[in-house]
Amino acid sequence: DGIRDSVASRGLGDVYKRQIETRGVAQLSNSLFYGNEAIIGNFSSGGAIHSAIGSSGFTNTITNCTFVDNFAKHKGGALSTTLYTHFDIENCIFSQNTALTSEDHIDLSGSAYIQHSYLSGENISGMGNINDSSATIYPLFVDTANYDFRLLPNSPLINMGSENVEANIDLAGFNRIRACAVDIGAYEFQESWGTELVDTSFCESNNPINLIDNGDNINWHNDIGLSSLLNNGNTLAINQTAGNYTFYASDSTSNCPRQLIDSILVKILELPQPSLGLDKSFCFGDSVLLD
Helix, strand or coil: CCEECCEEEECHHHCEECCEEECCCCEEECCEEECCEEEECCCCCCCCEEECCCCCCCEEEEECCEEECCEECCECCCEEECCCCEEEEECCEEECCEECCECCCEEECCEEEEECCEECCCCCCCCCCECCCCCCCCCCEEEHHHCEEEECCCCCCCCCCCCCCCCCECCCCCECCCCCCCCCCCCCCCCCCCCCCCCEEEECCCCCEEEECCCCCEEEECCCCCCCEEEECCEEEECCCCEEEEEEEEECCCCCCCEEEEEEEEEEECCCCCCCCCCCCCCCCCCCCCC
């Protein structure tokens, strides 16, 4: 589930005890770091990750990771870099990390290229980063108090990740890219895409026929190009004459255009017209055979 509640120290003989310490090339993805601390010693930096001397000349990569509530006594509540070390950081969440001296999230004593990431309370230059210099944007986790750092449906981090990152599975084992782009963070939002629509038949009626899909943001269309919107919502009421009709359901998730998710063929059948034969006259008590 991630690395949590670890305490790092600078012990005797300059032996560092940290959550992760890089001395070569580190490649981290789909990982969660929360509640870790670097607190012992005057230069305790990097509450979750510290790039140690000896990493010079290497590029470390951190992709689709979530750093929450990590702490450093010195610098870099989540990550500390050292001179000549470099990090490429993409699609990562840095939220509520703190440091006593400076740089609550990332200590840039070395260098880092950050893109398509979120750092709470900061505006980081770089492609696609979420600006939160006013500290008014929140990642909207499911339940921080119980360590559930999946994203809620209205999170501004959904579908905002870099398209350059190869799609894979997230920390929970689900496939990446549920809509049109990768989400930021360790967990890909698992939106309900609705129930599978099954082709069906009805007889003509003066009462509307309701088609229902139980997805989250369902739109109904009568063209596969999704240009004609019939209704927005889980239910589509149709009142058609006899014939064959195809309807298309799409999903308009945040930051994504409409995505076709299903279609249904509806056959509306003509009501049978019974024939009673020719008009006849008969007397009371006669037997009549209808054709």
